[in-house]
Amino acid sequence: MTATSIPPAAPEAPAATRKNRSSGAQRRAVAIFIAPFAVLFLAFYAVPIVFAVVQSLLTVEREGTFGPPRQVFGGLTQYEQVFANTEFWQSVGRVLVFGAVQVPIMLGLALLFALLLDSPLLKGKKFFRLAFFAPYAVPGVIAAIMWGFLYSPSLSPFEAVTSNIDFLSAELVLWAIANIVTWVYVGYNMLIIYSSLLAIPTEIYEAARLDGASNIQIAWRIKIPLVIPAIILTAVFSIIGTLQLLAEPQTLRSFSSAISSSFTPNLAVYTTASVPNYNLAAAFSVVLALATFALSFVFLKSTQRKVTQ
Amino acid sequence: MTAASATAPQQPQDADTGRANGPRSRGPRQSMLSRSAAMLIMGVFTLYFLTPIWWLLVSSTKTGGEITGSAPLWFTAESLTTFFGNLGNLFTYGDGLFGRWLVNSAIYAGLGALAGTVIAAMCGYALAKYEFRGREAIFNVVLSGVLVPATALALPLFLIFSEVNLTNTLWAVFLPSLVSPFGVYLARIYAAASVPGELLEAARLDGSGEVRTFFTVSTRLMAPALVTIFLFQFVAIWNNFFLPLIMLRDQALFPVTLGLYAWNSQISQIPELRPLVIVGALVSILPLIIAFLGLQRFWSSGLGAGGVK
Incomplete structure (x- = not known):
């Protein structure tokens, strides 16, 4: 795919300066376009998956039979x-x-x-x-x-x-x-x-x-x-x-x-x-x-x- | 079809008639035979696909006793009045719970798919039309997201939302539904194919901002893909069962599928729910059938774009 930030049919000098001037605007546009999806993807795809992996490595322990439960690192206990x-x-x-x-x-x-x-x-x-x-x-x-x-x-x-x-x-x-x-x-x-x-x-x-x-x-x-x-x-x-x-x-x-x-x-x-x-x-x-x-x-x-x- | 003509310039004559003139060498009897065989296969399977829907339609015009007591695939003399009676019961049972479920589904699937489509389109468009660092990396992450099905995320999402005490809220179902990696993938393919770089250059020369160009020019060119993304995300949210099942306790927050599921599992204790489940099922599939029929022109070409690649 040819990149559109490099105009394909405009090799002359004015195009080059225009490109420099507009590249900041384009970078900002890319950020605006991608940010919403990136934030949601992180929050509702990446973080939950990481959190599930972390949870799967924990195990619940109690002090005695009636003690309050607390989560401790259990390694691969759950996987066993x-x-x-x-x-x-x-x-x-x-x-x-x-x-x-x-x-x-x-x-x-x-x-x-x-x-x-x-x-x-x-x-x-x-x-x-x-x-x-x-x-x-x-x-x-x-x-x-x-x-x-x-x-x-x-x-x-x-x-x-x-x-x-x-x-x-x-x-x-x-x-x-x-x-x-x-x-x-x-x-x-x-x-x-x-x-x-x-x-x-x-x-x-x-x-x-x-x-x-x-x-x-x-x-x-x-x-x-x-x-x-x-x-x-x-x-x-x-x-x-x-x-x-x-x-x-x-x-x-x-x-x-x-x-x-x-x-x-x-x-x-x-x-x-x-x-x-x-x-x-x-x-x-x-x-x-x-x-x-x-x-x-x-x-x-x-x-x-x-x-x- | 747009996708076909976009990828492969065809002869001006209609593709179907062009092919129908095909085999002149073989006898008419043989072609009659294969014609009937083809029609027979399609006819038999039409019955297979439509009979359950027909049964649902007919059964929704019957009372609880008539569903088993009368001819199963045909109407009774009082069908019309019974149908409206069933509809009335459906919307009044449990203080209009069913109407609420429909509204919830419209929020989750309708608003969710609308916002999700805009978000996915912006991201896919940026990935297709701009050159920037990390572009391929982002696309690869999106692609692996396509392979992670919604059901696999339900439990991780539940764990995250219970961490911030937001389970059993509307947000717990609505927010995760906004993310559609497949939508980004489709938007990128379609933006690359249908939005010419020269046009964006021209818009830049006219002094139009990047974001404005996207919303005024590019989205119009991407319209078939956007409708496809919307419809398929709509269906994905409408069909997502695990997420609401695990997140929601409060019946008033249920989408219509979960609500009908809940009623259906109570039939053995409350038999009068049976006609309500049946007429409710009919009412709940109508919006989707109408949406698909009404927007057919768009999605059938947009679907091609995803399938060809």
């Missing part, structure tokens, strides 16, 4: 507890399995719909685009309430199905949640992939058509490789979202007894914080944030290498 906590690791394993199944299905569907929207095969594209995207306007809590009713054997309009299959049982409830998440986010991901399909110059297809390529070949050989960056973007956000699952399982708890208070990592954080055991909850949070960060980072790096090859 985190690593010894099987329920927490079960919840991590649960969301990883969830992500390994749900994210590919959701993105596969999103890609299929985007390719169909981009193909000459469909009529009423605008309608489909809006209909598929509409669930994105439904917040996770509301979506979980709606599907909770639809799943309940006693309330569902699809009694024939729900009286035979208990979607809210211990075996199936994870996949019942996967369905809710898929329902909400397929359309959103479809639109991101579709927008990047629209950005491909049509001349490329014309050339392929002249060479006798079919629609499927064009989709497979040209379109999909060109939208890989968009798919990676949606995959990273989906992975992050999966590890952070909270609203849907927490809401479904009033429909299903199969969801424990540590069903997902964030539910474990919330439950621990309500005890209240802030130090342990902070340690859970830090571990979860690091895991999320590491996973999306590794995913980004590994896919980048593949794309450049």
Whole structure:
């Protein structure tokens, strides 16, 4: 990117002096533009994260059984507890399995719909685009309430199905949640992939058509490789979202007894914080944030290498 | 679409019709077959995406008994009066608690996204259009902020706010919602692509101050991106469940999602809440659907800018 403070097409002397005169004003403008975000980012991103790390290194001590509690430095005591906590690791394993199944299905569907929207095969594209995207306007809590009713054997309009299959049982409830998440986010991901399909110059297809390529070949050989960056973007956000699952399982708890208070990592954080055991909850949070960060980072790096090859 | 034509100059003819003339070599029967297959897939999934919303609409016109007792996906004879009765109950129950929740949500999500968009746009614009020391460092910090999901911050924020005794206040939910690293990222990409440096030079020559130029000229050029940032931050705040869940005890401060969640978890003790939860869910998703439909022109092009990069 060329910097605008250096005028590209004005090499003559007056421009140089003007630049010197205005650079102070520009520096002041940059400060004005950046300061509000910087202050808020520090106060509500950076400081809380640092504070959570500090809290996770503390531990509560009492003098005797009934003495007043006070916080003392406990080193990695909380982290020892985190690593010894099987329920927490079960919840991590649960969301990883969830992500390994749900994210590919959701993105596969999103890609299929985007390719169909981009193909000459469909009529009423605008309608489909809006209909598929509409669930994105439904917040996770509301979506979980709606599907909770639809799943309940006693309330569902699809009694024939729900009286035979208990979607809210211990075996199936994870996949019942996967369905809710898929329902909400397929359309959103479809639109991101579709927008990047629209950005491909049509001349490329014309050339392929002249060479006798079919629609499927064009989709497979040209379109999909060109939208890989968009798919990676949606995959990273989906992975992050999966590890952070909270609203849907927490809401479904009033429909299903199969969801424990540590069903997902964030539910474990919330439950621990309500005890209240802030130090342990902070340690859970830090571990979860690091895991999320590491996973999306590794995913980004590994896919980048593949794309450049 | 703006994003597509901005990145790739297309032929004057419409992209869709251009592609529809494509394969002449293959027989009409085969293309009829793939056309029907494509329409069938999209039709089936339209049912999948819209049935739950349809069920919600129909169920909001029923009394508690009728939800299970009558045809689940169709209206009853008294649907209209029952619907208005439900609406009336919704807004009068618990001294108009639901109306308060709607107002709270409008403050958290509406005002929050509005202010957050301005803040993010200024920062992204400065990162794109000015050369200054630490620019890349700031952008990298913002980018890593994109990878930190809102739910991961809820507990750290709670710990900070309880340190200054501000939990269970409006500020505890409102202030953290103002920060949108993704908005900064999107604003930077879009400002780099849509605000020409020459134009800023010209404004400087005319003696317009940097900040004034931003608000009078640049924001207009960045309008699609600003609408996109606003909408997606609006949705992010509207959907953020963990932060209000952990911060707020006082029902009068709840956003509408948390309020409905609270009602929904009380249904087993207070069954008359069920129709209220259903009609409340319908009312709460309408603002988002209206916002998305009304502003579709803007965000569908702005979304492309984020997906292409």
